[in-house]
Amino acid sequence: MTVTATPSTVRSPAIPIQRIGLGATVLAGIAWILTLPPIMVRTAVPSIVLGIVAAALGTAVLRDPKHRRLGGLAVGLGLIAIPLALAMANQSAANVREVFTWSAVIASGLTFTTPLIFGALGGIISERSGVVNIGLEGMMLMGCYFGIFGADVCHSWLLGIVIGAAAGGLLGLVHAYFSLHLRANQVVSGTAINLLAVGLTGYFFIAQYGDNGTPGTLPQVPNVSVPLLNHIAFVGPAIGAGTNVLTWVGLLLVPVVWWFLFRTRAGLRLRAIGEQPLAASTVGLKVIATRYVAVTVSGMLAAVGGVYLSDGFDGSFNFDMTDGRGFIALAAVIFGKWNPVGALGATILFGFSSALAYRLQTFSQTLGTLFQALPYVLTLIAVAGLIGRSRAPAAAGIPYVKE
Amino acid sequence: FGAGTGSAKMKATKASSFKLGVVTDIGGLNDHGFNHLAYLGLKEAEKQLHIQGEVIPTSSASDYVANLTTAAQHGDNLVVAVGFDFATPLVTVAQAFPNTKFAIIDYDASTILNPKTKKPFKNIEGLDFLSQQSGYLVGYLSGLISKAKHYTTISSVGGQKIPSVDSYIAGYQAGGKAADPKLKFLNAYSNDFADQAKCETIANNQIAQGSKIVFQVAGGCGLGALQAAKQKHAWGIGVDADQGYLGNYVLTSALKKVDVAVVQATRDLMHGKFYGGGNIINSVKTGGAGYGRLNSVAKPYAAQLQKVLGEIKSGKIKNIPTKVK
Amino acid sequence: MSSPGRLRRAGRGALIPLITVVLAFIAGGLVVLFTGHDPFRTYGAIFDGTGLNYLFPWVGGNTRTIAGFDLQQTLLNAAPLILTGLSVAFAFRVGLFNIGSQGQYTVGAVMAVWIGSIFPNMEPVLHIVLAIAAAAVMGAVWAAVAGWLRAVVGTHEVISTIMLNWIAIWVANYLFQAGGPLQSRSQAGNPVSNTIVSNAHLPVIWGNPLLQGLDAGIFISLAAAVAFWALMNRSTLGYEIRAVGHSPDAARAAGISIARSYVTTMAICGVFAGLAAAVDVLGWEFQLSTGDIATSQVGFLGIAVALLGRNTAIGTVFAALLFGALETGTSVRALNSNVFNPELASQLTLIIEGLVVLLVSTDLIAVRLLGLPAKLGWGRPEQTTEGQPPGAADEAAPDPTEALRPEPSL
Amino acid sequence: MTKRFGPVVANDRVDFDLRAGEVHALLGENGAGKSTLMSVLYGLYSPTAGEIHVDGKPVRINSPSDAIALGIGMVHQHFMFIPVMTIAENIVLGSEPVRSGLPLGILDRGTARRRVRELSDRYGLAIDPDARIEDVSVGMQQRVEILRALYRNARILVLDEPTAVLTAQEITELMTVIRRLKEDGTAIIFISHKLGEVLEVADRVTVLRRGRSMGTVPCAGATEQSLARMVVGRDVIFRLDKQAATPGEPILEVSDLHVMDDRGLEAVRGATLSVRAGEIVALAGVDGNGQTELVEAITGIRHPAAGRITVDGTDITGRGVRAADSAGIAHIAQDRRRVGLVLPFTLAENLGLRGYRKPPLSRFGWLNPKAFTALAGRLLSAFDVRGGDADAPAAALSGGNQQKLCIAREIDSDPRLLVAHQPTRGLDVGAIEFVHGRLIEQRDAGKGVLLVSLESEEVRSLADRILVIYEGRIVAEFPPDATEEQLGIAMTGGALTAGTVTAA
Ligand SMILES: Nc1ncnc2c1ncn2[C@@H]1O[C@H](COP(=O)(O)OP(=O)(O)OP(=O)(O)O)[C@@H](O)[C@H]1O
Ligand SMILES: Nc1ncnc2c1ncn2[C@@H]1O[C@H](COP(=O)(O)OP(=O)(O)OP(=O)(O)O)[C@@H](O)[C@H]1O
């Protein structure tokens, strides 16, 4: 039997255009960093020139419909580089150094990133199995409260993590039960989970800790300094000294989850079930059982992110303390195209720009408030400029009905 | 005591029938800030003055007017509103209940004008605090310690750029300068009074930039700043209430005795004293401002601090700034 | 299109949410019981707290006054929830998930408070209309950004609307903060806006205007619900939107521009959210502080309201009333603190709201309780595969429940 | 064996037996219950009553895993794939090779690939294990389905309408595979609507009608006529009665059209063709040679990269669906469920999809529900759409009726040109008859008809002119009496060397 003819895949000669686009993007990137430490060019001129060149090249690339996104990116980056460079050149060198102390930015960026990593990994696992998990926020919040509660009651941060994860897993189980057995609309169920979690944690918090809040003497998830890293310049101050155990765990989990999804039998099956449950079931896979496990694990992971927030970073619990982080994690899932590595990139972009946003107050107290929007603006630009359309697991959100 | 402009003499009220209402701001009763302190004041008043008290926590903006109204409808003799967010709602409610007395914490009541008469309300008094004095005291302590330990930089974390926060910080910086003129100050705002992670991040930034003492002026959020100080082996300074219970890393706390002020305002009203259209000024002199427990490092400077406190009381130290540059 | 059939269907459609709500209250009651309180007294107190006892003729005297006041607050709370609910529901109908109604509300509120405070002597009606229109337009623009990004670049609206929410909040914070461009002239240093001039206040239709009586905003909300229904079911635009929502490919083949539908739909969502802000700001709030902006939940609750209302106009109205009543009824001032610790009660609100929404997410419980064949399945939320984010596939995935969805009647 | 879905009795006391090494065909109209019967056998549904025996022993098949364990394999009517995964992954899914000696089930992708290649070589099925399912042709997917069953050592193979989507050549090749499997002792159940191939390959035939078995007959001695009578219950006219065409002025003219597909590859590369009034032009070709993109460009759904499309001289190139619509193009979409209809919409709403912008259906942007009802009332009876009233959702209709609904809407728009893309896919004999009748009616009314079909049978019986599309170009033109073989050669790219035809 011969291979069926398909249209040949020869591309029109567009490769140079792509090169131009990439080159322009790189130029724009250089224009960005010239005025920042460690280079610290004290005049805006080179950046402006580079920015204009990048924008011009980008405009040329824009005309090719196939490389519109790349061109747009180059134009955008190039144009933004100009005011950025002007602003930096006008600031005192000391101020600029103070804001862009990269090691410190990385260190505090990691604290923003950590809960998001856990949340995003949880989201990926759930959605890859075909269950949309809007409830990440609520599951994370459960981890926040029960992590603290567990650490307090058991006098052990490790048990705090376990209990926090169990609480999140329990909520995941509820979501799974409604989504899978009761064929609930998963968005609705997830939204409910979020409301429920705020109420439940608030209720238990008041009932348990009353007006005084959580005690200040909890066993907290410790920070660890890695002996070798400690002494390396730049890396040392950034991550070597005193990075939380859970941050390391989170970073480690990214390749682990990736490997699980794409290199193991269970991962292959999970993805198959999330794409075409009916097809998966015709080869004998257990759709419902797999999804149960996935959603529960998802809740547990998100909850560990919550434990990091409460018992790792803050050392205390507060009402609704996740403050939208679960939704940011959800955005990271989509941003990262349901891939752990992509999601890590998204959470890093978000975390580091959050960290930077606080430091930017050094330039202007009044504008400092506006700078707080930086991570959100950057994420929006990055998603629009780089990601574009992303394709969810085909069966995500659709109740699976087995006759 | 008290510098009310419109002080009025009134018939004293019998204790058992006196009703005190406290309407708190959004953020819950255990916000580690005003809400909590006002609530403590209510409890204290119940105990000391044998009155009936009720607390009405606010959970959304639509509660402001409604809660004040409810307290007034309940026949509360004095309704204490916690925080500047009540200024505008009070305008209407004070008109509707001209016979109910209202007090607003940390706000200048003489600026709340009746739109009809264009004059301050006779039934609203302000419970004002000279927080710059508390700030000055803890700043001075920080300066002394910095000088002794050769610290070059100290810092503060504000919850938001508002007068009640800035007066602390301005005082802190002035006090620090007075004790150690070479001292460098960092200051930043979290724009949040609840999310501890935010204040912790800011404090970490400051510590990374060399700050050895972190003064938190951000309520519950600020606990995160203290947490950062603890983790990074810097010193922390608490705010509003005495936060020394958190551990020995807290040098001391800058106090704003809202609880005392609430009790005092209640007692005054029971004795017929009400400063409608004016303010009860709570200061070092009245015991409404000051510093809290000193930890082991700060103890040695107790005498020097007492001296400064006396100087503030006597008016020798005056014109402490209230605005942060 | 036989109307008795439609009526019956509508009746059944209402039955399920109703049963659901009852079930949720039972579940909430168990929570109360579990924590050692008397559920009947608690619910009685919450009921009284909503002011619904005003409707009983035998309630009189001071209780009646208070009940009237509480009922005003219930309706006051419901009015913006109707609108944000509609704002979320409208997007769902085209298969978009508008998490951004909070942000659209925020920018609308900024606009309303700005327009409402800068003209000291404008003609009242004109001023009100101008401020409302400004809020609606601002909300529309903000939402349309997300629609445009989705249509042109393909950015998932779940991401863009979440980001736009936060951007709106921080921009508003910047505007009203101490030293910010729109900060109050009269309240030195405090992060609040100027107050709305009295000419721009919405008239109070019930209760004391000084004490946050019920303003005319509720009529705006109800009118918007009618407009939602008419637009969705009686206009070519709504027909196109529904077609896109159910089947983008079929819609495209019928000459409907998907991109334009997305932008238009989101803009309309933004109008609803902006109106919600106008109703609040011009009706009773009269100023904005940065704290109000940060703590407002109206837009987020709109998601739950829309879902409870199954993305229909009438359903959203009732869901908003329920949520408004719950908020008021469990608000600490209304609850008799002897019956239930008021702080716990407001957490109980959230738990009950969560349970209501959770139970609404599935028809099966109610369907089974009634012994009805699940196959009828009327009353699944009006939603499409596309609208189930963030999994919303760009390709319309075959949906086994497709046939189980209610037929949108013309 | 009986299977009920609520009130619907899909299989009513059906007896069915299968012998080792035989090909047993299953025939029946749409909805007769063939797929249901097989799904029960494969454990997807559980029988309401009755039992199944394998090798004489009664068995319970509660899930596909049970069926697989019993050696039953199934090639589903609607393919069961994970489109984003590779062929190898799809084949091994459910019984994946893993690295031995390591915990956690680490996939052994090398082994998977090798086993798949071995198997495909054995049966002469050339496939690339690393290609993604969604990127390969339907014919290839069909082969993968078979391989998947073989990979699991199926002794009983169910093929549910395997030929519906294949070209003549692919069908021939499939028949070879089936014979080879049969020689190996595999028992095969073969479901098809195409009587010719049933007679060609099957040993015995069982006919289902409305869920009941109409009996089993040996193939030897049966004719197409006799089988058709069993299926439909009446005589079927196979030859279409049609007059010779009297073509008029050209309506549609396409010149040097280039169109990109979704992945940005050039799918149509300089197609030129025309359709005149009063003729049916058929576009024949193997699936995936640019037909879809060409049709989408003509109907305005897809923006062409270059070239020109005119209708009655009006240029509509890249002007979108509305321009094509007002120029008089109607479109019977190939995928009725996804593109042709909005399934949750009512029948009335679906019928309005083409005319809703204009009176009487709407005025000033507001709909007129009465006009919708009136439209539905008229069309549903005129086109004999059964299965629901104007208020019922289109999803509730059977495939044949859904197709009638589409056709009703398109023909009612009184087009100049009717583009019919695979209008009879998956329909039963009776429904096909109806559709063909309508197309000829349109032609006789002086309209132009562009028929795009993968079935050369259909092409030859309907067309007045046959164009062959290959790799995005029109490579040959034939009169209607071209032979199957001529067409087949042209469709696989051999036309130019065959020399018997004129390149268009
Ligand atoms: N999931 C289901 N729920 C309800 N009824 C069903 C279901 N699946 C099938 N049916 C009914 O069973 C009947 C038999 O359907 P089946 O798919 O077996 O037909 P078929 O013979 O395979 O038709 P075709 O030739 O079109 O493939 C249908 O007419 C339909 O009424
Ligand atoms: N989920 C369902 N619920 C109710 N009725 C159904 C369902 N699925 C199918 N039906 C009914 O089954 C009948 C046949 O459906 P089905 O799609 O199997 O038709 P078909 O003739 O096999 O179509 P096709 O030729 O496209 O395969 C329809 O009349 C429809 O009313």
Ligand SMILES: [Mg+2]
């Ligand atoms: Mg069928």
Ligand SMILES: [Mg+2]
């Ligand atoms: Mg079938």
